[in-house]
Amino acid sequence: MSEPVPNPAPRAAAPLSADLEIKDAQLIFSAVWADLLEHHAGDVRFPNEFIWLGGAPGAGKGTNTPFIARARDITAPPIVISSLLTAPQAVALKNAGQMVGDREVIALLLEELLDPRYRDGVIIDGFPRTKVQVEFLKLFYHAMLDLGGRDDSTQDANKPMFRIALLFVTEEVSVERQLKRGRVIREHNRQVRESAVGELLEERVTDLDPGLCRKRYKGFKDTTFEALQSLRQIFHFHFIDAEGDLPEVQRNIVREFAYQSSLELSPEVFALIQNIPIATQLARHARQELVRRLEQYGRENPDLFRGVVELIESKLLPIVQAHAMSGHAQINSEEALLDEPVALRMMIDVFSERGFHVTVDIHRIDVPVRVDPQTWEIICRTKKVFQIEIRYPPSDIRRGH
Structure with a gap:
């Protein structure tokens, strides 16, 4: 009795879809990058350090972002992608009847990154989230390398340091924290309505329904988590366990972002000093x-x-x-x-x-x-x-x- 032959069509569709995503990302990025260089006459200076921060719903990105910034001596406020979409430029696009798609998002992000206050370092909260955005990130990195390579005098200044930071919690913890956030906000709003003191906070439907909470987590796991994991072999990757209480999570952050000279120094400088023992190793x-x-x-x-x-x-x-x-x-x-x-x-x-x-x-x-x-x-x-x-x-x- 012969074995049934599996249908090869589903396996063939995935690479084709991935190829199209990569091609779309390349076309969109090339157009945005060309517009940016033309608008700024080629005089662009991006931050020295990028921390691309992702996390499951309820992982505590908003709570821990200031702590991560202090750990890396970053003084500029984070760039929150969801807030960037409510910026005046994005609102103007919406008012003009235009969609704020991938091209518009990356154009807004790159323009924002040119702000001098981000020069020493920046945390970008919520990017990349999809495979297309992952491709944007790779293209952006190589474009910066090319930008720095044009002139030896500016090469070090434009050499980017990309860090991927992932705050991770399990589905159970994520759902519990989302529902707790919903209860806290609902109670806050109840007190505001009764006392007429304070401001109402946004009540998310997804923070009130366990099924929707699980759906949000599944969306993160299937899309964002997989996208970020694909960058593990390319950039400095920090997988941060965010399930414990705040002090424990912050200890995990400190351990993950501890100074690592082999990662942060140029190979030439590190080769000169690497034989000098590290103080903690001596002790x-x-x-x-x-x-x-x-x-x-x-x-x-x-x-x-x-x-x-x-x-x-x-x-x-x-x-x-x-x-x-x-x-x-x-x-x-x-x-x-x-x-x-x-x-x-x-x-x-x-x-x-x-x-x-x-x-x-x-x-x-x-x-x-x-x-x-x-x-x-x-x-x-x-x-x-x-x-x-x-x-x-x-x-x-x-x-x-």
Whole structure:
């Protein structure tokens, strides 16, 4: 019995549709870009950093956008695509009976991005949302690269940094938050109507019906989420878990947007500095390294190590204890034992192991010894003084008073 042959038509339709979308995006972008360059006589300067922010309904884009801006030192307000469609230019188009389609949206967006207040960085809320808009984004990026490549003197200034940031929540969380928002707004409006104080807020039908809430989430998952995921291999991609409470979500944002020199520096500059360790990496294994060194001192230089410990116990520790209230002791020592570099390292490590923070400055002072009777030249000897600064938690006797 032969196997049924599946109909290949549905599989063939998808690539054809995708090809048409890409072609449409290319035609529209080319026309908009040409108009923009002509209108501004080729003198265009876009932001240095773009954060293209997307998120499921109820993911908290409005709540978290200011925090993301602070995390990236962006001072300009975000560009919200839904608000851009109510801007005077968009309203004028509608009043003239014209549709505000993809061409008009991208033209409005690119014109807005030329505003000097966005020069250092900008967050764009709600773009891209569709596959066509994803193609616009790719075309825009390459157009900026070409723009920067025209003149070596402006290449760095026009080299764009694109970041895709996705605030993600599950369907259950999304629906719950949408319905909660609807209840809060409805209660607010009830109080405004009863008291005649305050302003009414827009009540979205989609925030009141669980079925519509799920439909909105499905629309996001099927369209926007898939579109943004397609950019993962092209641009810096930040997938941010937005399901927890606000402090947890903000910790996730900080972790995602932490400075990453390999991403943000040019390859040439990063190659020069990459062998210098990152401070947090040093601290990560500092305790293990300290233990290893102390054990090595005991094995390889037991007599010297014992002498350093005796010096600490007999001469340094009494001074430290006398300053216990302040948590800070400064000691000048001329101990010959510390002339040995290994001994100095031992002293610092022993204090560190016991919870003290120690720094040592070495000062060399010329001390007159005699005068040459023939030349009257003053003969000096060099005295080495070790200035040891020791810090530790102060006494808490007076705390609370």
